[in-house]
Amino acid sequence: MASRGGVMVTGTNGADFEHREKVAIQYHISALNKSRLKYCVFFHHILFLGMMAKLSADVLDKLDIFILEVEELQIPPPLWWEYIWCLSLLLSFLGLSAIKRNNIRHLRQYVYGIVALGFCPLLYCVLYYCGDVWRYLSHDDEDDSSEVDIELWQGYPYGLLWYAFVLLASQVHFFQLYFSFNLLKAWRARGALRKSD
Template sequence: MASRGGFMVTGTNGADYEHREKIAIQYQLSALNKSRLKYCVFFHHVLFLVMVAKLSADILDKLDIFILEIEELQIPQPLWWEYIWCISLLLSFIGLAALKRNNIKQLRRYMYGIAILGFGPLLYCLIYYCGDVWRYLTKDEDEDSSEIDIELWQGYPYGLLWYAFVFLASQVHFFQLYFSFNLLKAWRARGALRKSD
């Protein structure tokens, strides 16, 4: 106000009111972590589309739809963990609803769901393909991959492709849990400040 030529108290330039314009740290952290968690949810959706592309041959077979181009890819049959991991996408809607309402209880459910339906199937995948990946990584350069009993898809070791997916998905899930935990701390701090007022 003083800078616009209005009334000004003698001995001040109006800068003494700057402290009122500061945003409390818990609100800054909440806004920052909400934004980051939304990016993680977006990447979760991208990975879901990759998984659906992999499962498309099996889904189309169950619907009795025949598409020659997809059948020619000879995509290996899916395992149950792939479908269970796909269910983890539904958790993103719980997480986004929690962000909209700053709901601690829903955010906790989201975190537990990601730990169980996100990390659980990925851990199973790591264990299931561990033998194939180990055989592929320790084989001699002279040996042919077909002689060693390694499952290949389009000339690439199938287990190693899954390990790449697990690496990306576990990073996304880790950051989802990390930003959710930071949000819980910020929201609890805000609640504690309200109670003390």
């Protein structure tokens, strides 16, 4: 290490910075997973906007507002699970608050909420449209003699459209849980280090 006069201090070759510049691994893991969880929350908001576009016809109907362009789309009426899934967006504010303050209790509540309001409605959707999707996938185009009752919207099988949504939403929720668990592990390790000091 050089001193003010440009003279190298005896006993060092300048490589002793490594022990001073090392960041504890749990802080690195925490910063990385906080960033990734924020991205997941962003994608959760994007999916919510898509769901609200689907629910717009029903919401406008309940508010007694008539918009011809929306009515012409003939969007099927929503099921209760769609509104319950929309409640999962409120959890994103709890999650963002938890990662801002490194609050283990709030992050744990966020995880439980994502399971209850995120995954459970999606599981119900998969089970509800299972028969419809199976009939569509096993339907033979050449055999028109059997009348197959498949709900369609704009020419597309409605159940299959929901399965595409479930695939995207379940991936977002899975990664939300994964990054949350990584944060909980890192924060507990940091707390254990503080207690040992």
